[in-house]
Structures are given as C-alpha cells and as structure tokens.
Amino acid sequence: MPDVTGKVRIAIDAMGGDFAPDEIVKGAVLAARKGDADITLVGPEDVVREHLEKNGATPDLVRVVHAAEVIREGEAPAHAIRQKRQSSIVVGIKLVRSGDADAFVSAGSSGAVAAAAATYLGMVQGIERPTIGGGFSSFAPNIVVMDLGANVDCKPHQLVSFAIAGTVYARTIYGIENPTVGLLSTGSEEGKGNELAKDAFPLLRDSGLNFVGNIEGGDILMGKANVIVCDGFVGNVILKFYESIGDRARVWLMGKYPSIRGLVGFIFDRVLPIKKLSYEGEEEGSGILWGVDGVVRIAHGACRAEHIVHGVVAASKAASVDIVGNLKKEIAYLTEQGRLNKGGQ
Amino acid sequence: MPDVTGKVRIAIDAMGGDFAPDEIVKGAVLAARKGDADITLVGPEDVVREHLEKNGATPDLVRVVHAAEVIREGEAPAHAIRQKRQSSIVVGIKLVRSGDADAFVSAGSSGAVAAAAATYLGMVQGIERPTIGGGFSSFAPNIVVMDLGANVDCKPHQLVSFAIAGTVYARTIYGIENPTVGLLSTGSEEGKGNELAKDAFPLLRDSGLNFVGNIEGGDILMGKANVIVCDGFVGNVILKFYESIGDRARVWLMGKYPSIRGLVGFIFDRVLPIKKLSYEGEEEGSGILWGVDGVVRIAHGACRAEHIVHGVVAASKAASVDIVGNLKKEIAYLTEQGRLNKGGQ
Numbered sequence: 001m002p003d004v005t006g007k008v009r010i011a012i013d014a015m016g017g018d019f020a021p022d023e024i025v026k027g028a029v030l031a032a033r034k035g036d037a038d039i040t041l042v043g044p045e046d047v048v049r050e051h052l053e054k055n056g057a058t059p060d061l062v063r064v065v066h067a068a069e070v071i072r073e074g075e076a077p078a079h080a081i082r083q084k085r086q087s088s089i090v091v092g093i094k095l096v097r098s099g100d101a102d103a104f105v106s107a108g109s110s111g112a113v114a115a116a117a118a119t120y121l122g123m124v125q126g127i128e129r130p131t132i133g134g135g136f137s138s139f140a141p142n143i144v145v146m147d148l149g150a151n152v153d154c155k156p157h158q159l160v161s162f163a164i165a166g167t168v169y170a171r172t173i174y175g176i177e178n179p180t181v182g183l184l185s186t187g188s189e190e191g192k193g194n195e196l197a198k199d200a201f202p203l204l205r206d207s208g209l210n211f212v213g214n215i216e217g218g219d220i221l222m223g224k225a226n227v228i229v230c231d232g233f234v235g236n237v238i239l240k241f242y243e244s245i246g247d248r249a250r251v252w253l254m255g256k257y258p259s260i261r262g263l264v265g266f267i268f269d270r271v272l273p274i275k276k277l278s279y280e281g282e283e284e285g286s287g288i289l290w291g292v293d294g295v296v297r298i299a300h301g302a303c304r305a306e307h308i309v310h311g312v313v314a315a316s317k318a319a320s321v322d323i324v325g326n327l328k329k330e331i332a333y334l335t336e337q338g339r340l341n342k343g344g345q
Numbered sequence: 346m347p348d349v350t351g352k353v354r355i356a357i358d359a360m361g362g363d364f365a366p367d368e369i370v371k372g373a374v375l376a377a378r379k380g381d382a383d384i385t386l387v388g389p390e391d392v393v394r395e396h397l398e399k400n401g402a403t404p405d406l407v408r409v410v411h412a413a414e415v416i417r418e419g420e421a422p423a424h425a426i427r428q429k430r431q432s433s434i435v436v437g438i439k440l441v442r443s444g445d446a447d448a449f450v451s452a453g454s455s456g457a458v459a460a461a462a463a464t465y466l467g468m469v470q471g472i473e474r475p476t477i478g479g480g481f482s483s484f485a486p487n488i489v490v491m492d493l494g495a496n497v498d499c500k501p502h503q504l505v506s507f508a509i510a511g512t513v514y515a516r517t518i519y520g521i522e523n524p525t526v527g528l529l530s531t532g533s534e535e536g537k538g539n540e541l542a543k544d545a546f547p548l549l550r551d552s553g554l555n556f557v558g559n560i561e562g563g564d565i566l567m568g569k570a571n572v573i574v575c576d577g578f579v580g581n582v583i584l585k586f587y588e589s590i591g592d593r594a595r596v597w598l599m600g601k602y603p604s605i606r607g608l609v610g611f612i613f614d615r616v617l618p619i620k621k622l623s624y625e626g627e628e629e630g631s632g633i634l635w636g637v638d639g640v641v642r643i644a645h646g647a648c649r650a651e652h653i654v655h656g657v658v659a660a661s662k663a664a665s666v667d668i669v670g671n672l673k674k675e676i677a678y679l680t681e682q683g684r685l686n687k688g689g690q
Contacts, residue, residue: 139590139593139594139597140593149531152531152538152539152540153539153540184582185578186494186497186577186578186581186582193497193578194497194498194576194578195497195498197578216581216582216585217581217582217583217584217585217586217587217588217589218585218586218588218589219589220586220589221586221589221590221593222589222593230582231539232531233530233531233538233539233542233579234578234579234582236531236561236562237529237531237561237562237575237579237583238562238582238583238586239562240561240562240563241562241563241565241566241583241586241587242562242586242590243563244562244563244564244565244566244567245484245566245587245590248484248485248566248567249484252484
C-alpha cells in the first residue's frame with residue numbers, strides 16, 4: 001500500500017500521550033527525517049505547525065491534517081468517539097479507512113483508539129473485539145503475549161481469536177513459519193487452571209493452530225510457546241510487573257551493596273541496558289491493535305519522541321507485511337478446515 | 346505452645362516432595378542439629394529410620410511417627426485424604442490437631458495438605474477455604490501476595506479473607522503494625538479491572554482494614570502495599586514468572602555478551618545471589634497455609650534439605666507468634682466493628 005514514492009504512509013496522533021504534542025511532534029520529525037515513511041500529523045493545525053517549526057521542520061517534511069478536538073485520558077471511549085468526531089483519534093483512524101494512510105499510530109487513550117478503530121474500520125470477520133498483544137522484549141525475542149489488557153473477563157472463544165491473531169503476529173512480524181501456541185495456566189496438564197483455561201483448552205486443541213498445551217508463568221520467557229494466550233487482566237498485570245523488575249533490581253542491588261553503587265549504576269545504564277526490561281526492543285508495552293480492519297498501533301501513554309520513531313517503524317512493518325490480509329487469510333483457512341465452528345467460535 | 350524444653354515442636358512429612366525421603370530427612374536432621382526446634386518425622390518407620398541412619402542421626406535426635414501410606418502428586422486431594430488415613434499427610438496434620446506438634450511442614454501434594462488441614466483442623470470461623478500467600482523475597486522484603494494458587498475463580502468476599510490473613514501475616518511475620526492492603530488490578534482508580542476487582546473494591550474499602558486501593562502489576566515490588574490480594578490464578582502465574590526471571594537474565598546476558606560469560610556466571614553465582622530471585626528469603630514460593638485452625642506450612646515440591654531447614658524456621662516462627670490466634674482476633678475485631686457483614690462477607 002505505499003504511495004508513489006514507495007514509502008509507507010503513517011498518520012500520527014499529535015495530541016495523544018502524556019507528553020503530547022511536544023514529544024509526539026518531535027518524534028514525527030525524527031521519523032520523517034529517517035526517510036523510510038511518509039509522515040502525517042493529525043491535530044489542531046496551528047498547534048501542530050507551531051511545534052513543527054520549533055523542531056526546525058521544513059514545510060514539506062511532514063503533512064498536517066487538521067483535527068480540532070482532543071479526547072483526554074479517562075473519557076468514556078464509546079461516548080468520546082461519538083461526541084468528538086473532529087478529534088485527532090477519529091480523524092486519524094478515518095485516514096486509514098479512506099486509504100490516505102497505511103497505518104495510524106496513537107499514544108492517546110487506548111480505549112478510545114480501540115473504539116474508534118472498531119467503529120470506523122470495522123472488525124475482521126471472525127474476531128469480536130480488538131486485542132493488543134506484544135513481545136516481552138529483551139529476554140524473550142520470539143514470543144507474543146495476547147491479550148495485554150484490552151479485554152478482561154474473557155470468554156473461552158476469545159482466547160482462540162487471540163491465538164489466531166498471535167499466530168499471524170509471530171509469523172508476519174517475527175518470521176516464524178508455524179508458531180507454537182500455549183495457554184497460560186497454573187499447571188502444565190489439561191484440566192489445570194481456572195474455568196476459563198479449562199474451557200479454552202479443548203477449543204485451542206481443536207482449532208487447527210499449532211497448540212502445545214498449557215504453559216505456566218515460569219515458562220513465559222523460556223520459549224515454550226511463541227504465542228501465549230491469556231485473559232487481558234493477567235496479561236496486563238504480568239507485562240507491568242515485568243517492566244518494573246529492571247528498576248527494582250537496580251535499586252535493590254544498590255541498597256544491598258552500597259560500596260558498589262557506582263558499578264551497579266554503570267552496569268545498568270551503560271553496559272547492560274536492562275534498566276527497563278521491555279525497553280530493549282520496539283514493543284515497549286505498546287502494540288498493534290489486532291482484529292480491526294486496518295493497521296493501528298497504540299503507543300505507551302508515557303512515550304517520548306524516540307518511542308514514536310519506534311512506533312512508526314513497527315507500524316510501517318505491520319503495513320508492509322500486510323498483517324490484516326494475513327489475519328483474514330488465516331481465519332479463512334481455519335474456517336475452511338471446519339475448525340473454527342467447533343466449540344462455539 | 347512449646348514443649349517442656351521450651352522448643353517449638355515441628356512435624357515434617359518425610360514422604361512429600363520430589364526428592365523425598367532423602368532430602369527431607371536430611372533437612373530434618375540439619376534442622377534438629379540446629380537445636381531451635383524439636384523435630385518429628387512422619388512416614389513409614391523403617392524407611393525413615395534407614396534414612397536417619399544414613400545421615401548419621403543419633404536415635405534421640407529426631408522423633409519418628411509411623412505413617413504407612415503415601416499420597417502422590419496428582420491424586421485427587423479429597424479422595425486421597427479419605428482413602429489414605431494412614432498417609433504421612435493425614436497423620437502429620439493430626440499431630441497438630443492433638444497438640445503433639447505445634448506445626449506441620451510438608452512438601453507433598455499441596456492440594457492434599459490443604460484438604461487434610463481443612464478437614465482435620467477445621468477452618469477458622471469467617472474463612473471459607475485455606476489460602477497460601479507469601480513474600481516475593483529478594484526485591485520486596487515487606488510484601489505478601491495472597492492467594493498464590495490455592496484458590497482460583499474467587500468470589501469478591503474471598504479476596505477480603507485473603508486481605509485479613511495477609512494483614513495478620515504482615516503484622517506477625519514482618520512486624521508491620523498496620524499493614525497496607527492493595528487490590529491487584531489493571532489500573533489505579535476504582536472501577537478499573539475485571540468484574541472481580543470491581544466487586545471486591547468496595548468490600549475491601551469498607552472492611553476496616555488499611556486498604557489503599559488498587560495497585561498495578563508494576564507496583565507489586567515497589568512497596569505500594571504490604572498485602573496484595575488477587576485471585577490465585579493471577580498470583581500463581583506472577584510468582585512462577587518472577588521465579589523464572591533470574592535464570593533467564595543469566596542466560597540472556599551470557600548470550601548477548603559472550604565475551605563476559607565468566608563474569609556473568611560469577612556475578613550470578615557468587616556476588617549477587619539472584620539466580621533464583623525468590624530463593625533469597627525463607628519463602629521460596631512456598632508458604633503458610635492460612636485460614637486453617639493450626640499451623641501448617643506447605644513447601645515447594647522441588648525443595649531440598651536446606652529448604653526444609655528454612656521451612657522449619659518459618660513454621661517455628663509462625664507457631665511462636667501464634668498466627669492462628671492472631672487471625673481469630675483480627676476477624677473478631679473486624680466483626681465487632683460491624684465491618685465484615687457488609688457486602689455479603
């Protein structure tokens with residue numbers, strides 16, 4: 001879907017995130033200067049242009065699409081996207097729908113982005129609700145955990161759709177031909193776990209995916225499965241827990257060995273960049289919004305300019321490898337095999 | 346409850362655990378030689394005596410109580426404890442009931458130990474089912490996460506009983522006078538999270554405990570709350586995940602910096618004993634069985650002799666500080682305040 005220049009076209013929500021618009025515009029300018037993608041910023045035109053100038057951007061470096069309104073963190077998503085049709089989130093999503101952008105990146109309210117995407121792009125047939133998955137970078141480069149918080153109190157068949165999206169994720173983004181799928185539970189045998197895990201197990205086994213059974217918390221980083229499916233409550237808690245450990249290790253080591261505080265600081269800051277474990281790769285606790293009929297990437301609310309650059313790279317890749325087309329193909333294949341109608345999917 | 350010698354009397358399941366009876370008996374002998382507790386081993390007398398001799402124990406070092414049967418990992422707990430009344434688990438629990446031991450330690454089937462304890466010791470009034478909590482040692486010395494896997498698909502009022510037990514845990518074991526209680530969820534504001542968290546929030550707020558609201562995954566190790574309550578599915582996944590990170594960090598660092606493999610190995614093995622994060626303290630992923638009317642400690646199935654020594658120390662402390670009496674007092678106090686009957690407790 002690249003434009004005539006051959007570049008992927010990425011629309012960025014200028015007003016989303018804790019440090020918007022400053023850090024977002026700065027990131028957009030950095031991404032545009034890299035030259036791999038055509039960048040469009042979506043937001044109030046005067047505000048965006050002022051920040052572009054501040055960052056020394058020439059007028060033709062970044063396109064600006066005007067969006068007068070801003071949806072704030074904490075607004076009820078469904079209500080907000082209905083009321084604020086001129087918001088940067090709604091306008092940005094519509095650029096993807098109209099084909100004027102190949103992907104949309106936002107660090108704004110993830111609930112509002114998901115609601116706008118589901119409403120204006122629609123869902124891929126066979127998937128009920130948008131889901132977010134992602135790798136736990138650093139220690140585990142070839143895994144994707146799904147869902148990471150977009151869906152809580154899941155039904156068993158939702159875990160099957162996470163498994164399908166995760167399989168396409170691992171295949172298209174990581175290049176793993178036949179990704180293994182594991183069900184997160186409290187024991188390795190079938191029948192271990194809570195009601196959700198027990199009910200999802202046979203659905204996953206019969207899904208036609210490469211299901212390897214239950215995996216436990218200690219297996220997540222060990223590569224026992226490429227795709228790990230769980231309720232978004234569990235996924236969210238684990239991801240945030242994981243992200244906290246690097247800082248905690250640093251503080252703990254300094255407290256325990258005060259005489260080597262300097263060395264510990266040096267090691268964590270310079271030699272081994274594991275201060276924030278998940279900041280190693282490009283995922284950084286954010287990710288592609290799966291299941292919607294278009295490429296949308298939700299970035300961390302706390303993201304800075306360099307994370308926007310990462311987000312653009314990741315969104316470009318997702319658009320280039322056609323994640324949506326691949327997801328549709330996977331669902332069509334599994335449906336054709338007669339797998340997906342078993343067990344109420 | 347110490348005997349005439351002033352020592353706490355600990356009964357140990359000689360037949361429970363992956364390395365029983367060898368490592369268990371070895372651990373019991375080490376604990377007995379330390380001299381802080383009177384040790385009784387429960388199991389087939391000939392087998393236990395043979396292993397005691399192998400470890401050079403004098404005949405009066407450790408008492409042996411005969412139990413002919415063994416409950417294996419994987420047997421259905423309720424069925425097993427009914428069928429095998431001469432098992433080391435049932436006989437050991439009964440030593441606590443009869444007052445012949447102050448506490449029982451087992452590395453056997455945790456389901457069977459919990460079932461036997463609930464059946465033969467009974468539950469403390471106001472608590473429905475046994476629960477296991479514990480600290481995540483190393484990085485977070487003053488927290489207890491409860492439940493760690495004994496109870497899944499919890500009801501909101503169960504989280505309140507975890508909070509009560511956790512409060513008594515933090516007060517008696519950690520010496521924190523007025524422990525803070527946090528509800529694990531996916532956002533910090535009330536109303537964030539799944540149905541369980543949303544429904545448990547008002548019950549905890551009105552419980553009379555020192556409730557500080559929701560805490561997120563990233564807050565667990567940060568000391569935002571001393572007691573962190575969650576469904577046992579989530580607690581179990583997080584604990585096992587946590588325990589895996591030390592080894593994973595070591596492997597990852599060695600792979601990423603092959604030229605300093607030796608240094609990494611040295612650091613993890615000798616200087617900073619965080620190869621297994623949770624092996625730092627005495628908890629080690631096992632813990633006191635809370636809610637039953639007696640002191641019972643469940644040890645890791647994979648535990649070795651030194652962990653049995655730790656288990657004896659921890660069980661001795663739990664008996665000495667009278668965790669059960671304190672739990673009863675806390676429940677009586679909260680009930681008297683009229684707190685516990687709100688919201689269906």
